[in-house]
Amino acid sequence: MNNIDWQKEDLNYIWHPCSQMKDYEELPPIIIDRGEGINLYDIEGNCYKDVISSWWCNLLGHCNPVISKRLKEQADKLEHVIFANFSHKPIIELCMRLSKIMPKGITKFNFADNGSSAIEMSLKLSFQYYQQTGKPEKTRFMALTDAYHGETISALSVGDCDLYTKIYKPILMDVIRIKAPDCFRCPYGKKRDNCDCPCFEDCERQFEKYGDKTAAFIAEPLLQGSAGMKIYPALYLKKLRKICDKYDVHLILDEIATGFLRTGKMFACDNALISPDIMCISKGLTGGYMPMSAVCMTDKIYNAFYDEYNTYKAFMHSHTYAGNPLGASCALGVLDILEAGEIQKHLDTVTPYFNNLIKEKFLNMDNVGEVRQLGLINAIELVKNKEAKTPFNSKMRLGYQIYKKALKKGVLLRPLGDVIYFNPPLIIDKPDMDYVVNTAYECANEALKEIN
């Protein structure tokens, strides 16, 4: 079968995620054969530079030899085992090593197999905690506008991106919505870098009203990824930690996208020097090899479920693949690499280079409203009018046009609406940075010329 045959058979059977399948008529699926570093190669040998880490999970490059070796060795030894009453070395070692890098006070780990499931688990944990510690009135959740926490019903409930949630509103939980910081279009006229977060007042108002009825506040720390890589100040998180303590509300941090050095620190909350009560991790955890997630929490939460069986305080929650040995082995490979320290050194030199490069290229473009940077994550928000910050008509699908052009030039960009962003594997080098930034710049200019 040749490339076209494979594409035809793909579309005969497969419903691809997060896609209008009709779009595949003009842009058929790209059949990837192999990966190496930041490069993906299709079956005809064309190369695509994966600067979005294949949905933000590929942390250390495709087919990383250290992780691959761990996976292969584990596959020959033990692929899976029931995780109630049974355990295995890879998962125990993983927890021992994870606990060394966790934010302060995070000591216990419960596993699931994807990000959304971790979010589900964290909400259930928080709810049940208050049911069995004498505050059964705490049944509500708070979350930010523009939040994204995954796509199961409860994850959608705490999320707030219309594209994913709107149609399901009638069947979602009623969540208390707090106006998220919006540093690009700040209604208070403040700048992100030296801001005292007056926008926190909405949060204060809602806590006054609902704090006593709320079990948990869930947030993506510092970076609202799916909302368009919106970045907000660490001070906002500090304030959030404080007010959660005041009202005895759990702070659940969704570090699924931000964990493992994505923001420059091991976890985004490390930038604010705070710890959550519950933290969800996934994506980078296995370096993008195996679906695995973990809900990480304090002893205090764990202990509220610890009692005689007949008190029925146990957390009766399980996923078949929870704590899978193959996933755990990949995660150990990731930690092998991160603990060796070379990645941190690499990031110290390439991060300023990348960020300057992007600023130099894009900042002065007529249609660039803002360039946002956090670690290696860079977002470029395209607007119709730079001064008024007015967006383009979404029907024009500007981001999608840029995406298609970039693919032809061998760069996998996949923008969020009209926000072009880079979230590359941490191993990306300077020549690749030059190439992908130049390509994105060319494609953005071509697409803008066509719609302006």
Ligand SMILES: *Cc1c(COP(=O)(O)O)cnc(C)c1O
């Ligand atoms: C990707 C993501 C999720 C959902 O993870 P899945 O594995 O896709 O279910 C949740 N929260 C954030 C911040 C994410 O980026």
